Amino acid sequence: MxxxxxxxxxxxxxxxxxxxxxxxATTIGGCIQDLEKNYPGIKARICDEQGNIRRFVNxxxxxxxxxxxxxxxxxxxxxxxxxxxxxxxxx
Amino acid sequence: xxxxxxxxxxxxxxxxPVEALYVCEFCFGSLEVDYDYExxxxxxxxxxxxxxxxxxxxxxxxxxxxxxxxxxxxSGFTPLVKATRLADELGVRELYxxxxxxxxxxxxFKDRVVAVALSKARELGFDTVACASTGNLAxxxxxxxxxxxxxxYIFIPHDLEQAKIVxxxxxxxxxxxxxxxxxxxNRLCSExxxxxxxxxxxxxLRPYYAEGSKTFGFEVAEQLxxxxxxxLVCPAASGSLxxxxxxxxxxxxxxxxxxxxxxxxHCAQAQGCSPISDSILNKTDIKPVKPKTIxxxxxxxxxxxxYYAKDAVSASKGSAAVVNDAExxxxxxxxxxxxxxxxETAGGVTVASAKKLIEQGKIGKNDSVVIAIxxxxxxxxxxxxxxxxxxxxxxxxxxSFEEKVLAEASR
Numbered sequence: 174m175x176x177x178x179x180x181x182x183x184x185x186x187x188x189x190x191x192x193x194x195x196x197x198a199t200t201i202g203g204c205i206q207d208l209e210k211n212y213p214g215i216k217a218r219i220c221d222e223q224g225n226i227r228r229f230v231n232x233x234x235x236x237x238x239x240x241x242x243x244x245x246x247x248x249x250x251x252x253x254x255x256x257x258x259x260x261x262x263x264x
Numbered sequence: 265x266x267x268x269x270x271x272x273x274x275x276x277x278x279x280x281p282v283e284a285l286y287v288c289e290f291c292f293g294s295l296e297v298d299y300d301y302e303x304x305x306x307x308x309x310x311x312x313x314x315x316x317x318x319x320x321x322x323x324x325x326x327x328x329x330x331x332x333x334x335x336x337x338x339s340g341f342t343p344l345v346k347a348t349r350l351a352d353e354l355g356v357r358e359l360y361x362x363x364x365x366x367x368x369x370x371x372x373f374k375d376r377v378v379a380v381a382l383s384k385a386r387e388l389g390f391d392t393v394a395c396a397s398t399g400n401l402a403x404x405x406x407x408x409x410x411x412x413x414x415x416x417y418i419f420i421p422h423d424l425e426q427a428k429i430v431x432x433x434x435x436x437x438x439x440x441x442x443x444x445x446x447x448x449x450n451r452l453c454s455e456x457x458x459x460x461x462x463x464x465x466x467x468x469l470r471p472y473y474a475e476g477s478k479t480f481g482f483e484v485a486e487q488l489x490x491x492x493x494x495x496l497v498c499p500a501a502s503g504s505l506x507x508x509x510x511x512x513x514x515x516x517x518x519x520x521x522x523x524x525x526x527x528x529x530h531c532a533q534a535q536g537c538s539p540i541s542d543s544i545l546n547k548t549d550i551k552p553v554k555p556k557t558i559x560x561x562x563x564x565x566x567x568x569x570x571y572y573a574k575d576a577v578s579a580s581k582g583s584a585a586v587v588n589d590a591e592x593x594x595x596x597x598x599x600x601x602x603x604x605x606x607x608e609t610a611g612g613v614t615v616a617s618a619k620k621l622i623e624q625g626k627i628g629k630n631d632s633v634v635i636a637i638x639x640x641x642x643x644x645x646x647x648x649x650x651x652x653x654x655x656x657x658x659x660x661x662x663x664s665f666e667e668k669v670l671a672e673a674s675r
């Protein structure tokens with residue numbers, strides 16, 4: 174069972190309107206690389222020029238913000254769910 | 265006829281049409297309403313505003329609707345109370361309470377933002393509105409939405425104060441409690457909003473919704489006689505209110521309605537959830553936290569407008585404070601006993617923060633100060649119940665009164 178990534182609306186044009194896609198990787202950083210392989214251009218939207226996740230993008234692994242885990246180095250395994258969510262919401 | 269040109273990304277300036285969009289698809293920056301200020305400048309004046317309704321809609325030229333407002337006909341234009349006794353208590357010359365604890369109809373500043381958001385939701389053709397809330401917004405969307413005839417889905421954390429739940433359910437919305445904290449609720453709602461075509465006031469309608477908070481700042485400036493105070497102390501959850509008060513002041517300045525803005529904005533947060541204040545005080549990035557505070561309406565550990573709030577504080581040369589639960593409870597009682605205003609825990613945070621900033625000399629003793637009170641104490645009674653005096657029970661006769669009440673008074 175691969176890893177499921179939920180894609181936010183602003184990025185769905187790059188994933189042929191799919192709101193969920195599958196990747197295989199061992200870390201969150203690897204998930205982004207694998208996304209880029211299948212959907213070229215998506216990494217530049219999620220990460221800045223230095224390759225860091227943009228400050229207005231939140232990434233969650235099974236509902237937990239990866240900033241409370243090991244950020245890009247957070248390990249992932251088959252069956253995990255990763256969510257990419259715009260940070261500008263709520264309040 | 266409105267003055268909105270469209271939406272514009274705050275980061276990369278890419279423009280978008282007036283739709284239910286909130287995030288730039290290129291850089292994930294926040295979308296902001298883009299106004300035609302040249303056109304506004306030609307029509308706006310003190311007289312035009314003063315002859316408007318005694319509600320937030322008197323500032324309609326600077327709000328993002330195209331037609332007539334359809335929601336919130338009695339919201340906003342709350343009192344700016346001159347707080348002489350509290351000024352003496354805190355040791356400052358001139359102090360005012362901007363009192364949204366009496367905002368119509370649900371007793372918090374959220375009535376402002378919801379008035380704008382639901383008027384916009386109607387223009388955009390939504391029949392269902394929704395929100396992720398720490399309580400006050402739940403009350404406001406439920407009430408205004410009932411009045412305006414929207415279907416409503418309200419998402420809250422499972423552990424809110426009883427009064428905020430009752431004050432939502434009474435309007436019969438669909439209330440959903442989520443097992444998690446506000447940040448969990450917010451993430452879930454962002455995912456729901458991406459999948460279902462509902463008007464989430466603080467997600468896909470957020471650019472319009474948040475503009476309603478400017479009216480808090482507009483009113484402060486107008487009620488002070490078309491000027492801004494030396495200091496304004498503002499509570500922060502997502503940081504949006506603080507950002508928009510600053511924007512409101514700067515818009516008035518740009519339009520020539522007030523002179524140059526010299527106000528220092530100060531960010532008030534509670535210990536246990538102070539990511540914005542901490543980043544201001546420690547000059548660091550915003551680090552998300554897992555909230556732990558009695559100020560549940562401010563318990564957002566991952567604040568959407570954190571960076572923008574920090575920028576606004578910095579642009580204004582202001583500062584920040586962090587206060588603990590005991591100081592919050594003391595702040596609530598201080599305001600009640602000095603000024604007769606009963607605020608919720610968020611207001612306790614703001615009063616206690618103002619006290620701290622004055623003690624630290626960050627607010628000068630000869631300066632003018634406005635404290636932003638955003639919610640009503642009847643909604644968070646649990647927080648102070650253990651720290652109040654007790655009622656004195658007597659029999660229904662004079663003897664009991666004399667023995668117990670008078671004897672007590674003469675002690």
